[in-house]
Amino acid sequence: MTEPADAKAVRAAETAVAAEAPDGAGASIRAEHLVQRFGSGRGAVLAVDDVSFELDREPARIVSLVGQSGSGKSTIARQVLGLQRPTSGAVTYGGKDVLRLNRKQRSEFRRNVQPVFQDPYAIFNPFYRVDRVFWTAVRKLTDLPNKRAADEAIRDSLRAVKLQPESVLGRYPHQLSGGQRQRIMLARIHLLRPQFVIADEPTSMLDAQTRRGFLDILQDFRVRYGITTLFITHDLSSVHYLGGDIMVINKGRIVEQGAVAEVMAAPSHDYTRLLLASVPAPDPDQRWTERIDIGQIR
Ligand SMILES: Nc1ncnc2c1ncn2[C@@H]1O[C@H](COP(=O)(O)OP(=O)(O)O)[C@@H](O)[C@H]1O
Ligand SMILES: [Mg+2]
Structure with missing residues (x-):
């Protein structure tokens, strides 16, 4: 389950020196x-096939990228983060190709x-206390x-994600639950x-x-701090809960996009209908007791 690439990505995000206040x-x-x-x-895989979209911040939004396993989601995430050079096409930040930023721009982007x-x-070093992440x-x-x-800022951030600073600081990663570790990443x-x-x-x-709880925090970050999130998942119940926008991906192509409420109410693409057909009738009490997992749809 561990993806060392993830640890590398977070480290890469930290290789930037502290930038001046972002002008972007x-x-x-x-x-x-x-x-x-x-x-x-013969062995070639077309993982991402002509994908275009925009993430903006006025207003901040949550955009979910939904598709089954192998549909190209993580590859897109890595391209967006500047960790994977696309075969063609580009990701731009503030109008500039993320793979061609100068030192100052790259620093701003990483931040x-x-x-x-x-x-x-996978992100934590098992030999260091979690404090080191901060x-x-x-x-x-x-x-x-x-x-x-x-x-003080670290403690504030822990409290903001409903962790008690005293109960996590000074601990090693294995002493925390998966939920606590994920909240630390949110902190x-x-x-x-x-x-x-x-x-x-x-x-x-x-x-x-x-x-x-995790999704509530993403929503809170959007409202409070204007943070836009690209939320990648194969769990439609999370998308429904978050609202905002959805992009449905199938075999490397975005086949449908729009407001979650509209797409879920009236899917226009066969694949989206198939996904939604796998979702049980909405039941507010049941929604979170069972995963709506589309990993199996062919
Ligand atoms: N580094 C890689 N080398 C070769 N094939 C890859 C690599 N990364 C991903 N793939 C292939 O690209 C396709 C999309 O993978 P991925 O983006 O991880 O999908 P998802 O995140 O939606 O499960 C899959 O067929 C996967 O096997
Ligand atoms: Mg993936």
């Missing part, structure tokens, strides 16, 4: 005709576009003036206040209740 307040992320081909000849992954355990972020990505201010987001969060299946290892 209105910066948006644009995916333009993204294509990703892996391998060649303002933050990843959250499925398995936070201190690394503080040192590389914030301009908090001193240790005391940083400590890190709270501390950094990025413009965008790219969340690749962040809730798929959480139980129903913990998952809902």
Whole structure:
């Protein structure tokens, strides 16, 4: 289950030196005709097939990218984060190709576009206390003036995601639950206040209740701090709960997009209908006791 690539991604997000206050307040992320081909000849896989979309922040929104396993979601996340060079097409941030940013722009991008992954355990170094996640972020990505201010900010961020600072600080990753580890990643987001969060299946290892708490925090970040999230999932109940916008992906192509309420009420594409048909009739009491998992649809 562990994806060392995730740890690498978070580290990459921290290699930037602390930037000046970002001037890209209105910066948006644009995916333009993204294509990703892996391998060649008979074994070639077309993982992403001409995908375009825009993530903006006025107003901040939650955009869910939904599709079954293998449909190209994680590849798109890596392209957006600048960790995967597309075969063709480009991702731009504030109008500039994320793979061609100068030092200052890259630093701003790393600070303002933050990843959250499925398995936070892969991000933590098992030999270090979880505090290190915060201190690394503080040192590389914030301009908090001193240790005391940083400590206060860390504690504030933990409380903002409903973790008691005393119950997690000083602990090792294995001493925390999966839900606590994932909340720590959210506390890190709270501390950094990025413009965008790219969340690749962040809730798929959480139980129903913990998952809902996680989604509530993403929503809170949107409302309170204007953070736009690309929420990648194969769990339609999460998408329904979050609302906002949806993009449905099938075999590397976005086949439908729009407001969640509208797409779910009147899907225009066969594949979307198929996905929705797998969702049991809405029952507010049942919604979170059972996963609506579309991983099996062919
Ligand atoms: N580094 C890679 N090398 C070769 N094939 C890959 C690589 N990464 C992903 N793929 C293939 O690309 C397709 C899309 O994968 P992925 O983006 O991980 O889908 P998802 O996240 O929707 O499950 C799959 O067929 C997968 O096997
Ligand atoms: Mg994936």
